[in-house]
Amino acid sequence: MTPRTIAVVSSGLSQPSSTRLLADQLAAAAVRARPAGTQIVTIELRDLAHDIVNNLLTGFPSPALRDAIGQVVRADGLIAVTPLYSGSYNGLFKSFFDVLDPEVLAGQPVLIAATGGTARHSLALEHAIRPLFSYLRALTVPTAVFAATGDWGSTGDAGDALTARIERAGAELAELVDQRQPAAEADPYASATPFDQLLRGS
Amino acid sequence: MQFGIFTVGDVTTDPTTGAAPTEHDRIKSMVAIARKAEEVGLDVFASGEHHNPPFVPSSPTTMLGYIAAQTSRLILSTSTTLITTNDPVKIAEDFAMLQHLAEGRVDLMLGRGNTGPVYPWFGQDIRKGIELAVENYHLLRRLWREDVVDWTGEFRTPLQGFTSVPRPLAGVPPFVWHGSIRSPQIAEQAAFYGDGFFANHIFWPTEHFVRLVGYYRQRFAHYGHGTPEQAIVGLGGQVFMRENSQDAVREFRPYFDNAPVYGHGPSLEEFTEQTPLTVGSPQQVIDKTLAFREQFGDYQRQLFLMDHAGLPLKTVLEQLDLLGGEVVPVLRRELDALRPANVPDGPTHEALVAASLAGAGTELETSTR
Numbered sequence: 001m002t003p004r005t006i007a008v009v010s011s012g013l014s015q016p017s018s019t020r021l022l023a024d025q026l027a028a029a030a031v032r033a034r035p036a037g038t039q040i041v042t043i044e045l046r047d048l049a050h051d052i053v054n055n056l057l058t059g060f061p062s063p064a065l066r067d068a069i070g071q072v073v074r075a076d077g078l079i080a081v082t083p084l085y086s087g088s089y090n091g092l093f094k095s096f097f098d099v100l101d102p103e104v105l106a107g108q109p110v111l112i113a114a115t116g117g118t119a120r121h122s123l124a125l126e127h128a129i130r131p132l133f134s135y136l137r138a139l140t141v142p143t144a145v146f147a148a149t150g151d152w153g154s155t156g157d158a159g160d161a162l163t164a165r166i167e168r169a170g171a172e173l174a175e176l177v178d179q180r181q182p183a184a185e186a187d188p189y190a191s192a193t194p195f196d197q198l199l200r201g202s
Numbered sequence: 203m204q205f206g207i208f209t210v211g212d213v214t215t216d217p218t219t220g221a222a223p224t225e226h227d228r229i230k231s232m233v234a235i236a237r238k239a240e241e242v243g244l245d246v247f248a249s250g251e252h253h254n255p256p257f258v259p260s261s262p263t264t265m266l267g268y269i270a271a272q273t274s275r276l277i278l279s280t281s282t283t284l285i286t287t288n289d290p291v292k293i294a295e296d297f298a299m300l301q302h303l304a305e306g307r308v309d310l311m312l313g314r315g316n317t318g319p320v321y322p323w324f325g326q327d328i329r330k331g332i333e334l335a336v337e338n339y340h341l342l343r344r345l346w347r348e349d350v351v352d353w354t355g356e357f358r359t360p361l362q363g364f365t366s367v368p369r370p371l372a373g374v375p376p377f378v379w380h381g382s383i384r385s386p387q388i389a390e391q392a393a394f395y396g397d398g399f400f401a402n403h404i405f406w407p408t409e410h411f412v413r414l415v416g417y418y419r420q421r422f423a424h425y426g427h428g429t430p431e432q433a434i435v436g437l438g439g440q441v442f443m444r445e446n447s448q449d450a451v452r453e454f455r456p457y458f459d460n461a462p463v464y465g466h467g468p469s470l471e472e473f474t475e476q477t478p479l480t481v482g483s484p485q486q487v488i489d490k491t492l493a494f495r496e497q498f499g500d501y502q503r504q505l506f507l508m509d510h511a512g513l514p515l516k517t518v519l520e521q522l523d524l525l526g527g528e529v530v531p532v533l534r535r536e537l538d539a540l541r542p543a544n545v546p547d548g549p550t551h552e553a554l555v556a557a558s559l560a561g562a563g564t565e566l567e568t569s570t571r
Contacts (some may be wrong), residue, residue: 044275053467054467054468054472057464057466057467057468058405058463058464058467058468059405059406060405060406060410060476062406062472062476063407063476068564188386189386189413189417190385192386192390192392192417193387193390195390195391195393195394195421195425196394198332198333198336198387198390198391199336199340199394
């Protein structure tokens with residue numbers, strides 16, 4: 001198997017964070033599903049919170065944020081995990097995706113997941129988070145994973161259900177990552193239109 | 203090498219006093235700043251063009267014509283003239299008129315503008331920004347270079363037998379710079395015509411602009427105007443100085459923290475590390491500006507932003523004393539000495555007239571018809 005990189009983006013705000021815990025378990029499941037040569041890079045948005053806001057205000061990323069964005073954009077797949085706030089992704093999660101250039105996630109396989117207090121909020125994955133990635137033209141895997149606080153202490157059916165869902169989602173992501181051509185970063189200079197063509201177009 | 207200042211023309215409350223200049227105050231300050239620029243030995247004054255508050259300079263050639271009458275040496279320019287939403291016929295007329303009044307001390311920098319609503323206010327579509335810049339500029343060039351123009355395009359009513367008056371001074375149009383923050387197409391446009399390319403890198407990290415300028419240089423050579431090193435490059439800069447650098451930081455911080463564009467964002471320290479902003483002693487400004495040459499190669503024009511964010515006129519004039527008295531003489535000496543003999547100096551009307559008389563401009567002109 002070709003070595004591939006999966007980026008993990010977690011926007012949990014507490015430390016330690018159950019959002020990060022879920023993110024790590026999803027990453028491990030993806031690695032288990034494609035055992036040869038999968039590299040995981042994890043980006044904690046909390047560490048970049050000020051840089052993300054500064055990017056919103058100035059229009060450019062700090063060196064640390066630029067590195068993180070580069071890792072996400074160059075990755076062959078993405079695991080994106082957010083806590084649910086007020087019925088949706090948290091502001092930090094959305095702000096990170098807001099500062100990306102248009103189109104950079106187009107076609108990228110993405111596994112979406114969220115944490116919340118109770119299972120009542122689980123459909124936020126379908127009405128808020130999946131549409132965000134549809135807008136970005138990313139390729140979300142069918143299984144989205146929601147973990148309520150109670151799931152972390154469940155045994156039997158509830159606990160097994162979360163574990164099974166994590167495994168299934170990880171396998172779905174691994175399959176899409178395998179099928180996809182290795183990502184190449186767009187070069188605006190290599191693809192710039194020669195001027196006589198620009199002129200003829202006018 | 204040419205040194206000067208460029209102004210956005212913002213009306214901003216002084217955050218340290220709460221004093222808000224009127225539009226009239228600001229306009230008169232801009233004139234005073236331009237006169238001071240000549241007095242302290244700078245070469246260029248450039249005004250932005252805006253069509254919304256809190257900015258005042260909606261009519262740059264009116265202001266530059268007035269400044270032309272009060273100065274004798276200063277080159278009057280823009281930063282930028284909106285090539286997308288102005289009628290190219292009016293640009294041709296306004297700048298030719300200004301050229302005559304200023305005895306040729308005129309050039310201009312074209313830009314697309316970054317204020318979305320200006321497009322619909324002037325009857326255009328922002329999604330056509332690049333196409334407007336390409337078509338309008340091509341027409342502008344013809345209006346200046348051909349006495350009678352027949353023309354049909356996508357964005358403006360056709361012209362039949364049209365003569366733009368007055369004709370450019372001595373038959374030589376003003377030099378044109380193209381300014382862009384992120385579009386390779388505009389670097390391509392500047393390169394195609396052998397025009398100047400101005401990278402206003404004051405709000406963004408240097409490495410991004412190094413690529414953009416490098417691309418322009420390479421395409422300038424591709425289109426046969428010379429070597430990449432001979433391309434005509436201008437750069438922005440932003441400085442605040444006091445003899446003691448700690449005084450500069452202390453005095454400028456409230457203006458920085460509340461500035462339009464980047465205020466309430468990164469710290470002054472982060473911003474000075476990541477962008478060309480220098481807040482410190484004149485020597486620090488000299489060192490940072492000399493580093494521009496190492497990053498971008500020998501270049502022809504350096505413009506500094508000195509008068510925004512509510513800085514009082516008195517402070518700006520003091521800044522210009524430092525810039526003209528302590529910084530620019532050193533930079534001029536160092537950068538002129540480092541520039542190889544085959545790399546052109548900053549463009550002037552006299553040089554363009556001389557080149558035109560020598561016939562050097564002929565090939566360039568006909569190739570772009």
